Amino acid sequence: MQTKIIHINGVGDICLKKSNKARNVSITIKPFEGVNVSVPRSLSFKTAEKFVLKKQDWIQKHIPKIEELENKFTIFDENTNYKTRNHILQFYPQEVESLQIVISENIIKVIYPDDEDIRNIKYQVMIRKAIEEAWRIEAKQFIPERVKQLSEIHGFKYNNIYIKNIKSRWGSCSHIDNLNFTLHLMRLPDYLIDYVILHELCHTVHKNHGKEFWALLDKVSGDAKALRNEMKNWEIRIY
Numbered sequence: 001m002q003t004k005i006i007h008i009n010g011v012g013d014i015c016l017k018k019s020n021k022a023r024n025v026s027i028t029i030k031p032f033e034g035v036n037v038s039v040p041r042s043l044s045f046k047t048a049e050k051f052v053l054k055k056q057d058w059i060q061k062h063i064p065k066i067e068e069l070e071n072k073f074t075i076f077d078e079n080t081n082y083k084t085r086n087h088i089l090q091f092y093p094q095e096v097e098s099l100q101i102v103i104s105e106n107i108i109k110v111i112y113p114d115d116e117d118i119r120n121i122k123y124q125v126m127i128r129k130a131i132e133e134a135w136r137i138e139a140k141q142f143i144p145e146r147v148k149q150l151s152e153i154h155g156f157k158y159n160n161i162y163i164k165n166i167k168s169r170w171g172s173c174s175h176i177d178n179l180n181f182t183l184h185l186m187r188l189p190d191y192l193i194d195y196v197i198l199h200e201l202c203h204t205v206h207k208n209h210g211k212e213f214w215a216l217l218d219k220v221s222g223d224a225k226a227l228r229n230e231m232k233n234w235e236i237r238i239y
Helices: 045-054 056-070 121-154 183-187 190-202 211-221 224-231
Strands: 003-008 012-019 026-030 034-040 088-094 100-103 107-113 161-164 171-173 179-182
Touching: 003 045, 012 045, 026 056, 034 045, 045 056, 100 121, 107 121, 121 161, 121 179, 121 183, 121 190, 171 190, 179 183, 179 190, 183 190, 190 211, 190 224, 211 224
Parallel strands: 012 034, 088 107, 161 179
Antiparallel strands: 003 012, 026 034, 100 107, 171 179
16 A cells, blocks of 8 residues: 655644545544545545645644543553453563564453553554454354343344444444444443343334334333433443
């Protein structure tokens, strides 16, 4: 992949990347990943740079919001006591040239160069990807079985279950009753996981959020309003 790094005063370094999928120049700003620009193969970097300069005010406006988000994130290092549902995060500084991460049955093992700072952004991004992979493993083990149990208890029917790294919603139900769940459900306590699952199972009966839907969800969950309010305390992107 062709890349080019440019520097803009007041913004910092920006990474331009040629992409076969990009139809237009697009700018993304993500926590710990900075400003990245996707550039169509047919477009020159020079043209993309001009576009970025025109969007400089927009970029500068959004950077503080991203920095605010970054301050909410956990910084993972050897002093961090962090566990997923089934895995413990452990750090091993060693005489190695690059970071290595191994996910075993119950450990996320982070081996990193002992002469480098594990708090470095590039390492933090890789650690987060490993944690999310552990959640994916756990979600595939837990969610399908729990969906089956709850559907049998309450008499719901569904088609397929998909586990994805969705960061915009906890779950969804398609028009043909396929259920989609984010692997980030593994961060929630069991009773809230059940609430999300039941929410989507209720959509196999009612495809909207009308009164009948909420009445059904309240019946099967026990207290839909209270559980819904508690879900507001959780943000998918923040951990």
